Amino acid sequence: xxxxxxxxxxxxxxxxxxxxxxxxxxxxxxxxxxxxxxxxxxxxxxxxxxxxxxxxxxxxxxxxxxxxxxxxxxxxxxxxxxxxxxxxxxxxxxxxxxxxxxxxxxxxxxxxxxxxxxxxxxxxxxxxxxxxxxxxxxxxxxxxxxxxxxxxxxxxx
Amino acid sequence: xxxxxxxxxxxxxxxxxxxxxxxxxxxxxxxxxxxxxxxxxxxxxxxxxxxxxxxxxxxxxxxxxxxxxxxxxxxxxxxxxxxxxxxxx
Numbered sequence: 254x255x256x257x258x259x260x261x262x263x264x265x266x267x268x269x270x271x272x273x274x275x276x277x278x279x280x281x282x283x284x285x286x287x288x289x290x291x292x293x294x295x296x297x298x299x300x301x302x303x304x305x306x307x308x309x310x311x312x313x314x315x316x317x318x319x320x321x322x323x324x325x326x327x328x329x330x331x332x333x334x335x336x337x338x339x340x341x342x343x344x345x346x347x348x349x350x351x352x353x354x355x356x357x358x359x360x361x362x363x364x365x366x367x368x369x370x371x372x373x374x375x376x377x378x379x380x381x382x383x384x385x386x387x388x389x390x391x392x393x394x395x396x397x398x399x400x401x402x403x404x405x406x407x408x409x410x
Numbered sequence: 411x412x413x414x415x416x417x418x419x420x421x422x423x424x425x426x427x428x429x430x431x432x433x434x435x436x437x438x439x440x441x442x443x444x445x446x447x448x449x450x451x452x453x454x455x456x457x458x459x460x461x462x463x464x465x466x467x468x469x470x471x472x473x474x475x476x477x478x479x480x481x482x483x484x485x486x487x488x489x490x491x492x493x494x495x496x497x498x499x
Contacts, residue, residue, distance in 0.1 A: 265473075266473050268476070268480035274483065278483060301448055
């Protein structure tokens with residue numbers, strides 16, 4: 254099993270609104286700024302972060318189908334939000350918490366501005382099944398995996 | 411697998427297949443090499459690194475979108491405050 258630690262993805266931006274407004278924009282206003290990444294087969298209609306611990310965050314396609322991305326672990330306005338991201342290498346939702354990666358978002362006031370720092374960590378946990386996938390596609394008949402990925406990308410493009 | 415082989419097995423045109431493979435390559439999910447005039451594609455066996463690359467790009471774009479939305483929000487608030495103060499004058 255490949256459990257090598259993968260470096261977290263980290264980004265931060267400074268925005269000209271208060272931490273409370275920034276937190277609300279990030280969560281309640283998620284759908285207003287999310288840029289359209291989606292895993293479902295239908296076009297993205299809405300992206301939602303439910304405003305409570307143990308809430309879901311998910312996408313809804315124009316056809317009404319919902320695809321979960323993960324759960325809300327910490328909902329602590331206006332300072333901190335922690336979500337799980339549970340889409341594995343095949344872009345499928347994996348409900349096993351042991352396979353969940355985490356996204357932490359911190360909102361820190363800086364004078365009149367707010368620094369929003371995002372860290373997506375434990376990405377290696379998503380890799381469970383990755384080797385299996387690699388094995389299956391390295392064989393001559395192993396194209397179902399890539400065709401599946403292709404079909405998803407084709408719909409997304 | 412070559413583009414021609416893939417398009418033969420899929421209900422889409424060859425240019426569409428090339429286009430989508432380009433997208434998959436950008437996110438690190440497939441890798442390719444040249445074989446004469448053809449390009450041979452295969453799935454990147456390192457699924458976790460591919461997913462890392464995908465997430466890196468995704469968050470970079472997402473936070474840029476968030477920043478823009480926040481700036482618009484701040485701009486709208488400023489505008490509202492300005493027109494309010496003009497009304498009061």
